[in-house]
Structures are given as C-alpha cells and as structure tokens.
Amino acid sequence: MNRQKRTLYAVIGIIILLAAGMVYAWSVLSISIGAFFTEWSKARLSTTFTICMMCFCLGGMCGGMTAKKLNVKHSVWISGALFLAGFLIASAAQTTLVMYIGYGVLCGFASGFAYNAAMSTVSAWFPDRQGQISGILLMGFGLSSFVIGKVYQACTPSGAGVEAWRTSFRAFGIILAVIMAVCGCFFKRPEPGELEKLNISGTKKKRADDGLELSTSEMIRRPSFWIFLIWTICLGASGMALISQASGIAKEVGPQVEGGTIATVVGLISIFNAIGRVFFGNLFDRKGRKVTMLLSGAAFAASAFILVFALISHSFALIVIGFICCGFSYGGLTPSISAYVNASYGARHYAMNFSVMNLNLLVASFGSTIAGALYDAGGSYMAALFFIIGACLLSIVCTLLIRKV
Numbered sequence: 266m267n268r269q270k271r272t273l274y275a276v277i278g279i280i281i282l283l284a285a286g287m288v289y290a291w292s293v294l295s296i297s298i299g300a301f302f303t304e305w306s307k308a309r310l311s312t313t314f315t316i317c318m319m320c321f322c323l324g325g326m327c328g329g330m331t332a333k334k335l336n337v338k339h340s341v342w343i344s345g346a347l348f349l350a351g352f353l354i355a356s357a358a359q360t361t362l363v364m365y366i367g368y369g370v371l372c373g374f375a376s377g378f379a380y381n382a383a384m385s386t387v388s389a390w391f392p393d394r395q396g397q398i399s400g401i402l403l404m405g406f407g408l409s410s411f412v413i414g415k416v417y418q419a420c421t422p423s424g425a426g427v428e429a430w431r432t433s434f435r436a437f438g439i440i441l442a443v444i445m446a447v448c449g450c451f452f453k454r455p456e457p458g459e460l461e462k463l464n465i466s467g468t469k470k471k472r473a474d475d476g477l478e479l480s481t482s483e484m485i486r487r488p489s490f491w492i493f494l495i496w497t498i499c500l501g502a503s504g505m506a507l508i509s510q511a512s513g514i515a516k517e518v519g520p521q522v523e524g525g526t527i528a529t530v531v532g533l534i535s536i537f538n539a540i541g542r543v544f545f546g547n548l549f550d551r552k553g554r555k556v557t558m559l560l561s562g563a564a565f566a567a568s569a570f571i572l573v574f575a576l577i578s579h580s581f582a583l584i585v586i587g588f589i590c591c592g593f594s595y596g597g598l599t600p601s602i603s604a605y606v607n608a609s610y611g612a613r614h615y616a617m618n619f620s621v622m623n624l625n626l627l628v629a630s631f632g633s634t635i636a637g638a639l640y641d642a643g644g645s646y647m648a649a650l651f652f653i654i655g656a657c658l659l660s661i662v663c664t665l666l667i668r669k670v
Contacts, residue, residue, distance in 0.1 A: 271390040275398060278387035278404040281341060282610050284348075284444045284515040285379040287437065288372050293414035297365070297421050297430040309361050316369030316629050317376075325379025325620040332385055332616035337451040340382040345445025347375035352438030356431045377443065377620075378507055380406070385616035386400075386454050388607055396557075399603035400596075404539040407596070432504020434666055439557050439669025484618050489609065492667050494625055496558060499660035501629025501652040503565055504595040508534060509633030511588065514572060514646045519581040530585055536594035541596020548597075549604045558664040561597025566657035573650050578654035634657075 289316040299310050328340060351371030358364040391398040416588060421433045484490050511531045515522070551559045568590035575583035604620045636649035 271578050274385050274390050274452065277452050278383040278402050280444065281379055281383040281448050281452075282402055282406040283409045283412075283653055284408040284441050285344065285376045285383070287413045287441065288321070288368070288376045288408035288413065288542050291317065291368070293410075293417055294430070299428070299434075301427060305361060309519065312361070313364055313369045315630065316365050317373035318626055319653045320370050320373030321377035321380070322620075322624050322626050324374035324379075324537070325381045325623050326377075326617075327374075328378045328381030329385075329617035329620035337382050337386050338452050341445050341449035341452055344375045344379035344382070345442040345449070347371050347378070348445065349438040349442035351375060352434045353440070356434035357549050358437070376548050378456065381620055382614060383451075384603060386452060388603065388615060389448070389455055389612060391606075392612060394550055394606050396546040396549030396551075396600055398546070399549075400543040401598040403542045403603070405544070407535060407539040407542060407599075410541075414532075429670060448573035470506040478613050479618070480614050481621055483615050484610045484614075486623070489667050490622075492663050493605060493609075493642060494622065496562075496660050496663040496667075497598065497625040497658040498624065498628045499663065500562060500565065500595065500598045502632030502635070503569075503656045503660075504598065504629055506636035506653050506656075507569075507591055507595070508651055510636050510640065510646055510649055514650075515581075515588075516586050517646055518575050518579055518584050518615040522581060530588060531586065532594075533588045537589045537592035538596045541593035543596075544593070544599035546600035547606065549601060554601070554605055554608070554667070555664060557597060557601055558667075559661060560659050561594055561601065562660035562664060563593035565591060565599075566661075569650050569653045569657065573647065573654075576632070576645070576647055576650070601610075 295310050295313070299305060299307070328478075331340070348371075351367045353367070354371065355364055355367030358367060379452065384399070387396060387398060387402055417433060421429045422580055429442055509536060515530055518519050519527070545557055568587055569584055571587035571590060574580070575587055602622055602625075606622050607615050610618050629637070634654075635652060636646075639648040639652060640646055642648070
C-alpha cells in the first residue's frame with residue numbers, strides 16, 4: 266500500500282458522484298416527458314424534482330446513520346440497485362404518482378445514499394486536504410447534470426406521442442447499476458491506523474477543546490452550527506433561485522436569441538460552478554473558513570448586480586458574464602460545507618454530521634419558489650435578483666458571526 270493508492274479511491278469517488286448527480290438533470294429530462302404527457306402541468310412535473318431533493322436528504326441521513334454499520338461497498342451497491350429500480354419504474358410511468366415513486370423517491374434516495382458514501386469515504390482518505398478533495402469530488406457531482414443533460418438531449422427525441430424517453434430511462438438505470446456495482450468492488454474506508462502508517466495526517470494538530478470530534482447531538486447544540494446552517498441556506502436559496510430562473514432572465518434580456526444559445530449560456534452556470542468548487546475547496550485549505558465564506562457570498566452578490574445591470578441595459582454580453590461569475594461564486598457553497606463540518610466537528614462522526622448539515626436543501630430549495638413568485642408578482646426578474654443579493658448579504662453577516670462555540 267502506498268500514498269498514491271488513495272488517489273484511486275478519489276477517482277472512484279468522482280465516478281460515483283458523476284453517476285449519482287444524474288438526478289439533477291431533471292430540468293432537461295422532464296422536457297421530453299412533458300412533451301409526451303401534454304396533460305401534465307409544469308407544477309406536477311416540477312413536484313417530481315421537489316420529492317427527489319427531499320429523498321436525497323433522507324438518503325444522505327440514512328447513509329450517515331448506517332456509515333459505521335454498513336461496509337461502504339454495500340452502500341454503493343444498494344444505491345445502484347435503487348437507481349435501477351427507480352429508473353425502470355419511472356420508465357413505465359403512466360401517472361405522476363408512478364413517476365414520483367420511481368424518479369422522486371427511489372432515485373432521489375439512491376443519489377443521497379451514494380453521495381454520503383462517496384464524500385465520507387474519500388474525505389477520510391484525505392485529512393490533509395479536506396477543502397481540495399471536497400472541491401474535486403463536488404466538481405464531478407456538479408458537472409454530471411450538464412453532461413448527462415447534453416447526452417440525453419442528443420439521444421432522446423421528444424414530442425407528443427414520442428416514447429424515446431422511456432428507453433433512455435431504462436438505459437440510465439442499467440448503466441448506473443453497472444457503474445455502482447463495479448465501483449463498489451474497489452471502494453473502501455481507511456482502516457484504523459492506516460493513514461498513520463502512510464505518514465498522512467491533518468494539516469494542524471487538534472486540541473480537545475477546539476470543538477472537534479463532536480457527535481451530532483453535541484454539534485447541533487452549538488451556536489456555530491446554526492449560524493453556519495443559515496449561511497448554507499442563504500447561498501443555497503440564492504443558487505436555486507438563479508438556476509430556476511436563468512433561462513427566463515436570459516430570454517428577457519435577449520428575446521431574439523435562439524433557444525439553443527440560451528441553453529448553452531445557462532449551461533455556463535453549471536460549468537463554472539464546477540470550476541468554482543475546486544477553487545474554493547483549495548482556498549479553504551489555504552486561507553481558512555472565514556476568507557472562503559466571505560469571498561463566496563460577496564462574489565455572488567456582486568455577480569447578481571451584474572445581472573441587474575444586464576436587465577437595465579438589455580446587454581446579453583453582461584448576462585453571459587453574470588452567469589459565469591454567479592456559477593463560479595456559487596461553487597463556494599458545497600466544498601465549504603464538507604470541509605467545515607470535518608474541520609470544526611471532526612472526522613469520527615463526519616458521515617452523520619455532514620448529512621445533517623445538508624438538510625439545508627429542504628429550506629434552500631424554496632429559493633426557486635420565492636423567485637418564481639416574485640416574477641409572477643412583478644412581471645420582471647429584477648425582484649428575484651434583489652432577493653439573491655439580499656440573501657448573499659445576509660450570508661456575509663453570518664460569516665462574521667461564526668465563532669468556535
């Protein structure tokens with residue numbers, strides 16, 4: 266066993282997360298489904314993704330609860346089996362209820378279960394580079410929806426009466442099951458003392474009073490947990506609001522721009538979000554929590570202001586710049602969560618603590634609902650952008666309030 270072998274586990278983790286992140290491509294996958302089931306409203310279709318996100322959180326929680334009892338390879342295999350069942354059930358859907366069960370419940374749960382297994386396992390192999398490895402892993406998770414969305418669009422024609430999406434869903438289920446089965450065979454957590462034999466340890470010596478190695482019940486009694494949770498909700502809600510309204514914002518500024526160009530420009534958010542995850546993950550390791558959180562929140566707010574000026578000036582070039590900057594700055598959220606939980610509350614209970622912190626999604630997901638309601642009320646996306654700016658400014662306040670308490 267050598268130090269380089271842990272790189273293998275990082276690669277496997279990236280592959281698992283690339284597969285598990287497929288569920289985030291729902292906005293693209295649902296286009297052909299909506300075209301086939303013309304009687305299904307947008308609200309009924311979007312409920313599928315809401316259920317998926319809720320079950321993602323539930324899957325992450327269950328992954329954290331079983332982390333010490335279940336071999337990680339078994340966790341990955343279970344995820345693969347659930348993905349297979351979920352996509353097969355969804356592919357046979359004739360009602361929204363069946364779609365909710367297949368894609369929403371089973372695939373959402375499988376994604377959260379695999380996400381927790383990959384993040385907790387690979388993070389355990391890299392105690393010396395928590396921010397960096399979190400950023401790299403989450404880059405794969407973030408890029409998944411963009412890559413899968415493009416593949417799906419290219420291979421799945423849509424329209425009334427066209428059932429090609431069913432074949433694509435069945436193929437996705439089989440492919441995910443195979444990926445999880447193979448990756449699970451080569452995936453494992455470090456044994457006690459194994460990292461010490463490889464001369465790998467954290468970058469700093471930890472004291473018992475630093476707030477480290479806390480159980481979940483101890484963690485949630487600390488004010489720092491709740492303040493950081495609010496920070497994650499603020500940035501998470503901002504990101505959800507932007508992603509859900511990005512196409513509409515671009516169309517408002519450039520009504521003459523072709524749909525394919527709009528889709529590509531909106532896709533820049535995902536691409537630069539993935540790049541931002543690596544950047545901010547490395548920044549966390551080098552400059553620490555405060556600098557990383559402040560820069561992410563301030564940059565997101567400034568980026569939203571660029572979009573405000575784009576709406577005022579009707580400049581599509583500013584839309585492109587704004588989407589790139591927003592995606593990049595939003596990339597600071599997920600690696601900060603992973604690195605912060607490990608650095609502040611310890612590695613021993615990381616799997617459970619990490620899943621609890623990720624419950625921010627249950628609240629943050631309403632960012633898209635709020636942004637949509639603001640648009641309905643005013644007929645413009647300006648109010649939604651100021652909602653994003655306000656949430657980002659609140660995140661800056663939270664950053665300044667956090668102490669090791």
